Amino acid sequence: MKPESFSLRPATLEDLDAVVKIENQVHAAPWTEEHFRAELTKPYSQFLVFTDDESDSIIAGYLVFWVMFDECQILNLATSLNYRGLGLAKQMIQKVVSIALKKGIKKVVLDVRKSNSPAIQLYQRVKFSITHIRKGFYSNGEDAYQMTLNLEGEILPDL
Numbered sequence: 001m002k003p004e005s006f007s008l009r010p011a012t013l014e015d016l017d018a019v020v021k022i023e024n025q026v027h028a029a030p031w032t033e034e035h036f037r038a039e040l041t042k043p044y045s046q047f048l049v050f051t052d053d054e055s056d057s058i059i060a061g062y063l064v065f066w067v068m069f070d071e072c073q074i075l076n077l078a079t080s081l082n083y084r085g086l087g088l089a090k091q092m093i094q095k096v097v098s099i100a101l102k103k104g105i106k107k108v109v110l111d112v113r114k115s116n117s118p119a120i121q122l123y124q125r126v127k128f129s130i131t132h133i134r135k136g137f138y139s140n141g142e143d144a145y146q147m148t149l150n151l152e153g154e155i156l157p158d159l
C-alpha cells in the first residue's frame with residue numbers, strides 16, 4: 001500500500017489492541033494499554049493513528065503529543081515494522097508542527113534515547129536540534145537527548 005493511502009485521525013478505544021501490539025514490537029520499554037488509555041482522557045493530549053483509507057483498520061503508525069502553554073511535547077511516535085521507510089513518521093511530525101503553528105506555539109520538544117539513532121536521524125532530518133542531555137533519564141540508566149524544533153517566526157517550515 002502506498003503511503004498516500006494512509007491518513008491520520010484521532011485514536012479511539014477500539015484502536016488500543018493494535019497500537020499496543022505495535023508498541024511491544026518497536027519499543028525497548030513499551031507503554032502499556034493503560035498508558036495509552038489514559039492519554040485518551042487528558043484534555044491537553046492528542047493521540048493520533050495513521051490508518052489505511054480503504055478500511056480504516058490497518059494501523060501503520062501512531063503518535064501521542066501534548067499541547068501545553070507555549071510548547072508541544074511529543075511523547076510517543078512509532079511506525080509499524082511493515083510500513084517503515086515510507087515517510088510516515090515524517091508526516092506525523094509535520095502534523096504536530098501544523099497543529100502547533102495554528103495554536104501559535106513556539107517550539108516542539110521531545111526526549112529520545114541516546115542509542116536510538118534511527119529516531120535521532122529522523123528528528124534531525126526534520127530540523128530538530130539536540131538542546132540538552134538528560135543523564136540517566138531512562139529506567140535502565142540510559143541518557144536522553146532532549147531535542148527541540150524552534151517554530152518562532154515560522155509559517156510552515158518545509159520539513
Ligand SMILES: CC(C)(COP(=O)(O)OP(=O)(O)OC[C@H]1O[C@@H](n2cnc3c(N)ncnc32)[C@H](O)[C@@H]1OP(=O)(O)O)[C@@H](O)C(=O)NCCC(=O)NCCS
Pocket residue numbers: 026027076077078079080083084085086087088089090091110111112113116117118119121122123125
Ligand atoms: C524512528 C521511526 C519512527 C521512523 O519511522 P519511519 O516511518 O520509518 O520514518 P520515515 O520513513 O518517515 O523517515 C524519515 C527520515 O527519518 C530518518 N530515518 C528513518 N528510519 C531510519 C533508519 N532506520 N536509519 C536512519 N535514519 C532513519 C531518515 O532521515 C528519513 O529520511 P529519508 O527517508 O529522507 O532518508 C521508526 O523507526 C520507529 O517507529 N522506531 C521505533 C519507535 C521509536 O524509536 N520512536 C521514536 C521514539 S522518540
